[in-house]
Amino acid sequence: MLKDYSFDQTAVQTFDDHVALALKTEDLQVYYGNNHAMHDANLAFPKNQITALIGASGSGKSTYLRSLNRMNDTIATVTGKIWYHGVDINQPDVNIYEIRRHIGMVFQRPNPFAKSIRENIIYALRATGIKDKKVLNQRVEQSLKGAALWDEVKDTLDKSALALSGGQQQRLCIARSIAMEPDVLLLDEPCSALDPISTVKVEETLLELQKKYTIIIVTHNMQQAARISSQCAFFHLGHVMEYAPTATMFSTPKIQVTQDYVSGSFG
Amino acid sequence: MNAKRKDLLATIIIDVIVATVVGILVFLLAYILISGLPHVSWSFLTGSADSFSGAGGIGVQLFNSFYLLILTMLISIPISLGAGIYLAEYAKDNWRTRLIRSAIEVLSSLPSVVVGLFGFLLFVVKFKIGFSVISGAIALTFFNLPLLTRNIEESLSAVSRSQREAGLSLGLSKWKTEIGIILPVALPGIVTGVVLSAGRVFGEAAALIYTAGQSAPVTNFADWNPMDAASPLNPLRPAETLAVHIWKVNTEGLASNAAQLSAAASAVLIIAVLLFNLFARVLGNYLYRRVTASK
Numbered sequence: 001m002l003k004d005y006s007f008d009q010t011a012v013q014t015f016d017d018h019v020a021l022a023l024k025t026e027d028l029q030v031y032y033g034n035n036h037a038m039h040d041a042n043l044a045f046p047k048n049q050i051t052a053l054i055g056a057s058g059s060g061k062s063t064y065l066r067s068l069n070r071m072n073d074t075i076a077t078v079t080g081k082i083w084y085h086g087v088d089i090n091q092p093d094v095n096i097y098e099i100r101r102h103i104g105m106v107f108q109r110p111n112p113f114a115k116s117i118r119e120n121i122i123y124a125l126r127a128t129g130i131k132d133k134k135v136l137n138q139r140v141e142q143s144l145k146g147a148a149l150w151d152e153v154k155d156t157l158d159k160s161a162l163a164l165s166g167g168q169q170q171r172l173c174i175a176r177s178i179a180m181e182p183d184v185l186l187l188d189e190p191c192s193a194l195d196p197i198s199t200v201k202v203e204e205t206l207l208e209l210q211k212k213y214t215i216i217i218v219t220h221n222m223q224q225a226a227r228i229s230s231q232c233a234f235f236h237l238g239h240v241m242e243y244a245p246t247a248t249m250f251s252t253p254k255i256q257v258t259q260d261y262v263s264g265s266f267g
Numbered sequence: 268m269n270a271k272r273k274d275l276l277a278t279i280i281i282d283v284i285v286a287t288v289v290g291i292l293v294f295l296l297a298y299i300l301i302s303g304l305p306h307v308s309w310s311f312l313t314g315s316a317d318s319f320s321g322a323g324g325i326g327v328q329l330f331n332s333f334y335l336l337i338l339t340m341l342i343s344i345p346i347s348l349g350a351g352i353y354l355a356e357y358a359k360d361n362w363r364t365r366l367i368r369s370a371i372e373v374l375s376s377l378p379s380v381v382v383g384l385f386g387f388l389l390f391v392v393k394f395k396i397g398f399s400v401i402s403g404a405i406a407l408t409f410f411n412l413p414l415l416t417r418n419i420e421e422s423l424s425a426v427s428r429s430q431r432e433a434g435l436s437l438g439l440s441k442w443k444t445e446i447g448i449i450l451p452v453a454l455p456g457i458v459t460g461v462v463l464s465a466g467r468v469f470g471e472a473a474a475l476i477y478t479a480g481q482s483a484p485v486t487n488f489a490d491w492n493p494m495d496a497a498s499p500l501n502p503l504r505p506a507e508t509l510a511v512h513i514w515k516v517n518t519e520g521l522a523s524n525a526a527q528l529s530a531a532a533s534a535v536l537i538i539a540v541l542l543f544n545l546f547a548r549v550l551g552n553y554l555y556r557r558v559t560a561s562k
């Protein structure tokens with residue numbers, strides 16, 4: 001049985017004006033039909049940092065994350081504001097395809113296209129109008145290097161991506177996302193289908209990538225959150241309960257439910 | 268009876284059923300081929316039949332069957348592709364979509380004679396097109412569309428949701444995702460369905476008797492201008508197909524060797540349909556490897 005924690009007491013940090021923010025949500029609500037799955041999420045994400053979203057299963061982490069690049073458009077009603085470069089991108093007239101090029105996403109299960117490794121990366125690039133072979137090849141190399149996959153696949157770029165291992169496929173999915181040169185990278189439990197060695201590789205990749213990108217990652221693994229993230233938000237039953245620098249969150253959580261969750265005595 | 272024995276018994280029963288089905292199939296094929304093939308010769312395959320007695324070769328009929336098939340596919344593939352993509356991807360689950368689905372189901376269960384008579388009344392009589400390749404092709408399209416649409420919709424729906432999400436999350440439009448990512452994965456299934464339906468169309472007789480007609484005017488195979496009346500490509504000429512020819516020779520053929528003629532023609536038809544099936548497999552596998560770059 002879950003203990004009844006009050007949703008009135010939350011501890012959500014805000015940032016001073018001089019902190020550059022990549023993305024910020026204001027009173028974000030998500031409804032699946034009548035199911036109010038996300039309440040009043042007010043989170044700001046500092047640029048070039050990794051923010052981890054943690055919480056129990058069903059607490060709304062994916063729901064929140066998928067709202068950020070409007071992937072929930074067809075399955076849920078999302079209200080509230082999502083600020084990105086001074087524009088509220090949660091508006092009906094915003095070009096969602098454009099948004100998704102700036103805010104990339106990597107999913108829980110590796111989902112490479114049933115195409116060659118090279119095609120996986122350049123298919124969407126070509127759709128944006130880049131036709132120059134040289135530029136495309138450059139992007140393939142850059143992004144694969146960025147995802148720490150280049151050395152393993154540089155000789156088999158024209159082989160099927162489906163022949164890669166799960167960990168390699170996931171890094172290919174990361175490469176595919178960063179090839180679009182997004183600002184923000186959203187990752188939904190990218191390591192949950194991976195073995196420990198692949199997980200370490202992906203984590204190293206992310207730590208490297210934060211120099212260029214703002215990363216928001218959902219994870220079930222608290223050690224992972226501790227290892228790679230600077231900020232950490234704790235979700236509980238559709239509410240953001242606490243948001244703080246990761247070190248603070250794990251050493252001195254401000255509210256009871258977070259304390260119970262990070263200490264493992266949850267529920 | 269313990270689980271192991273039950274399992275064994277069930278396996279035996281299933282094996283017997285499968286063996287029966289395969290046995291019947293093999294028997295039928297062997298019977299048709301053995302009684303027909305000895306009468307198949309090059310002159311039979313290329314010669315033309317006497318329009319009155321039905322005696323002679325099946326060259327024109329064979330050509331007609333292929334021509335009709337190609338025309339039918341040219342009309343029905345684009346339509347069913349559009350319909351299949353719409354149903355799999357764009358249609359909302361509401362009463363309109365359900366109505367469309369039931370309509371497709373009804374259409375697919377129409378007896379082909381009815382489709383033929385409908386085509387006869389509408390195209391041949393009402394629109395005054397006459398017995399012609401094009402009337403036949405349109406009638407066959409009616410009969411082909413529901414199955415193809417179904418097949419395409421199912422092949423597309425079978426592709427994992429995560430592939431769609433991957434495409435959309437890269438900023439690809441729904442259309443681009445569907446055409447560039449989902450369709451290639453579904454293509455082998457679609458191609459298999461198309462070629463199998465080609466086999467069905469190839470063997471169809473009832474719907475064609477009243478639409479493409481039962482006569483095969485001798486055509487001039489040196490004239491490939493579709494506008495010329497004598498050209499084999501003229502879509503407005505009547506065109507008896509192989510299947511219709513078999514039916515005709517059997518029911519009203521006056522040739523002394525009618526039985527042998529129809530047996531030979533049946534063997535040719537069966538071989539063609541078998542080749543379609545084989546081709547469907549090979550092409551499906553080939554395309555899959557091509558588009559997915561696997562080996």
Ligand SMILES: Nc1ncnc2c1ncn2[C@@H]1O[C@H](COP(=O)(O)OP(=O)(O)OP(=O)(O)O)[C@@H](O)[C@H]1O
Pocket residue numbers: 032035037055056057058059060061062063064075220
């Ligand atoms: N597509 C959907 N349709 C309807 N309800 C949904 C859908 N996706 C999620 N939900 C509901 O929203 C709530 C939050 O789910 P969500 O998937 O965001 O949780 P999560 O924190 O990501 O969990 P997990 O750690 O298991 O991935 C749950 O109650 C779930 O039932």
Ligand SMILES: [Mg+2]
Pocket residue numbers: 061062063188
């Ligand atoms: Mg989730």
